[in-house]
Amino acid sequence: MITNFLYSFCGLFVFFMGFFALIACSHPLRKILAVNVMSTGVFLILVAGAYRPASVGDIDPVPHAMVLTGIVVSVSVTALALILACRVQETSNLSLLRPKSINGREESED
């Protein structure tokens, strides 16, 4: 039981560490990493909750299924966030190189 609580509180701690980083860091890559750390914290709590003492019986399979689904979701979301961050980087560099596109920016809806 103590172990279970220890892991759960670790998970919660990791979640809020990620939350703090998401708010405090300004670099896009750090923000993406922070979201990943947060989801790891949630998964840690879930897996810790699946634990049962050996005398009670088998571990609970449902949290494991949830963690697997959650990992799939978090991988795809991270991919999208990375692509978006790259695009932001590219387009903002482009507009720095070519002042024309800055002037045209407000006018065009492209």
Place this chain on the structure above:
Amino acid sequence: MLFDSSSWIIAPIVLPLMAGLFCFLFTRGTFAISVVASIANLVTVVVLHRQLISFGPTRYVVGGWRVPLGITLRTDGPALLMLLMAAVTGVAITFYARGYFSFRIAEPKREGRHERQQRFFWPLWMMLLGSLNALFLSSDIFNLYVTLELVSVSAAALAALSGKPASQIAAFRYLLVSLLGSLSYLLGVVFIYKIHGVLDLDMLRMAASGGPALGAALALMTVGLLLKTALFPLHFWLPPAHANALAPVSAILSGLVVKGSFYLLFRLWFDVFPGVIATPALNLMGLLGAGAILWGSVQAIRQQRLKLLVAYSTVSQLGYLFVAFPLARLENGAGVWTAVTFMALAHACAKAAMFMAAGAIFLQVGHDRIRDLAGVRACLPVASLAYAVAGVNLMGLPPSGGFMAKWLLLTSSLASCRWWWGLVIMAGSLLAAIYVFRVVSRLFVIPAGEPLRACYPHSILLEWPALILALISLLLGFAAPYPLQLLDTAQSAMALFYGGLP
């Protein structure tokens, strides 16, 4: 009987998802696929409505795997009204997007760019529609998390579609904010699973008992969902993301996507855990809603650009949905339920119509600075009319759906001697009138001595879908008995099953 089969419930999820996959696979005919899928979606929703009226709420066990292992879908009054909202708005947006993209491809600013945008728009839009439908039908809090993520991934990708730096920065922020919201919701789900050991909404309703742990779980879920619904003061991400996207995308985001997380929040508070929620929490929601109404309206009045004005008006209209929270607990709470669904339906139609009209104006005039929009009705008569009619709904004049909703809220607030909520609702309508007339007066008055605006040829699809949606929102007041009947059917059946009313 074909129309009585219980398998119809999976069609609103499977049809758009299949259409999305086909749109990725094929380069030609993507518009045809999307139109067929969205109309088929509307038809299945109508069939589901007929089933609900004749059989009452139903549950469908996907793949035959029973709870707690499997996933269930269910239909009831609120879920079906939301499905109807998404289906009707979806058909109109699909047609409008066709007109929008064909106009832009005919007048290209940069070669090949608009073809590429159109190519990615259709699959993303169909996936978004499918996942929204799944969100409305799911009956399992973890499955709801997955649908929430699906919605936010496709919505963020759509928001970034326009490709200009401002919209990409806004889309990146939008994605991060919705991820934060989803994770907070997921942490709440984990807590609830630890407390009760079940994920199904109906089983949770029966198992729910108060306590600090459940309170913490609900607080986490609520904050996450509020962030995604953009309730004041968590609305900061909404105006840039909605205003910088392409016009059909803005219509989707403002009309439908914010309603998804709101629906889930409403479901949790009033359907699953009604006994656990304390009155101060309801009052806090009402207070934030009142703040949203006033702040959003004032910001909308101050905007210089049309699309930003419409986006801030979304912030303010979302406030009405939350002002209903403290009123819903009273004796005549059922009326407030109806008011909220009405508000959501009417706002989805009106706001989508407004963004469509704003997009058409942007394409024809080339900018959306409000002070230079004088006399636009000369070249866009139908779109200008659509904007004005949608504005009537936002102001809450009869017979619009917005009027019905505000009337129900107002009577309920006066009947329960909580007149201050009524005061906020009326002040919001007045402010809405200011920001609507500020634009409408420019659109319709052609200044004397100036030549008429030059006009590019455009297809009727650029203007008419907006007007039809705006008219639906205007005439929704006449259809008031129908949603009432649906909610009654659903509620009496629920009362039979669970002995309690939401």
